[in-house]
Amino acid sequence: MPELPEVEVVARQLREVLVGQVAGAVHVHHPDVFQPQAKLNRRSLRGTSCVGVRRRSKLLILDFSSDLVVTVHLRMTGHLWISPSAEVRPAHTHVCLELQRGRELRFRDPRRFGRVGLLPAENLADDSYIRRLGPEPFDLTVDDLANRLAARTGTIKGTLLDQSVVAGLGNIYVDEILHRVGVHPEQVANRLLSREIEALSSAMVDVLTEAIAVGGSSIRDYLGLSQEPGSFQDRHRVFGRSGLPCRQCGQAIAKRKVAGRGTHFCPFCQRLRRRKPRPRRSVTVRGTL
């Protein structure tokens, strides 16, 4: 469900309610979902207080006074919220962290792709997910982006989804960003023009910033901490709009599979430049004349 903007929104909300809270035990209702590092267990956080909440790419990082961190990856359908401990747990609630005053932080995830980790803060940099991440879109310079694209022979869509190139983009935002810059999702990444790379670089920041400001996109599952949806889906130009008129040119938005993902684009505003312009057949006739 969530990409960078949605995770950022949740991180900000969590920061408000969690910092200063003393943790109790962790209750695990599905063992696959909670993954503490060696020597740590569901009681390791007990009595320590939350001192900060961060986000790196799509990963939430909760810092505790014990120099332990809890990591949460929501993947497709994960959701966090604060609930009275006495309240009945909805189906698929896999992990609960006791807080003060009879409340707990709950993690629910029907598809069970999401993960809750517990590890020493000093080990965070070695985490296999974090280690592979490229820069945050907000820290990515045009030159760096250009260099990264230059090495890529796949589609721009697949390349931007690759978290080692840029961290935090997912299916929605890649489609939205590519439409803004008028680049076809199947364009080969290392064939983008420099003006397109410049536009791409700023569109990334613009789209993500706008989305964060309105609480992210809620398509089917995503809800913030207090179950409130975001509203960026109302501003989508292509994602979820196949068959509807392009807001820019009126042509019907197309949808097809690119890089294994449902991909939305405007066939008119986002033209595919095939390979190199075909070398024009030589007009000069050798030998004769």
Place this chain on the structure above:
DNA sequence: TCTAACCTGATC
């Protein structure tokens, strides 16, 4: 660099 697999639930 691409695909299949991991899961469940919603929709066609």
Place this chain on the structure above:
DNA sequence: GATCAGGTTAGA
């Protein structure tokens, strides 16, 4: 019943 879903990753 088949297909699709906002993510990631092992393996081809």
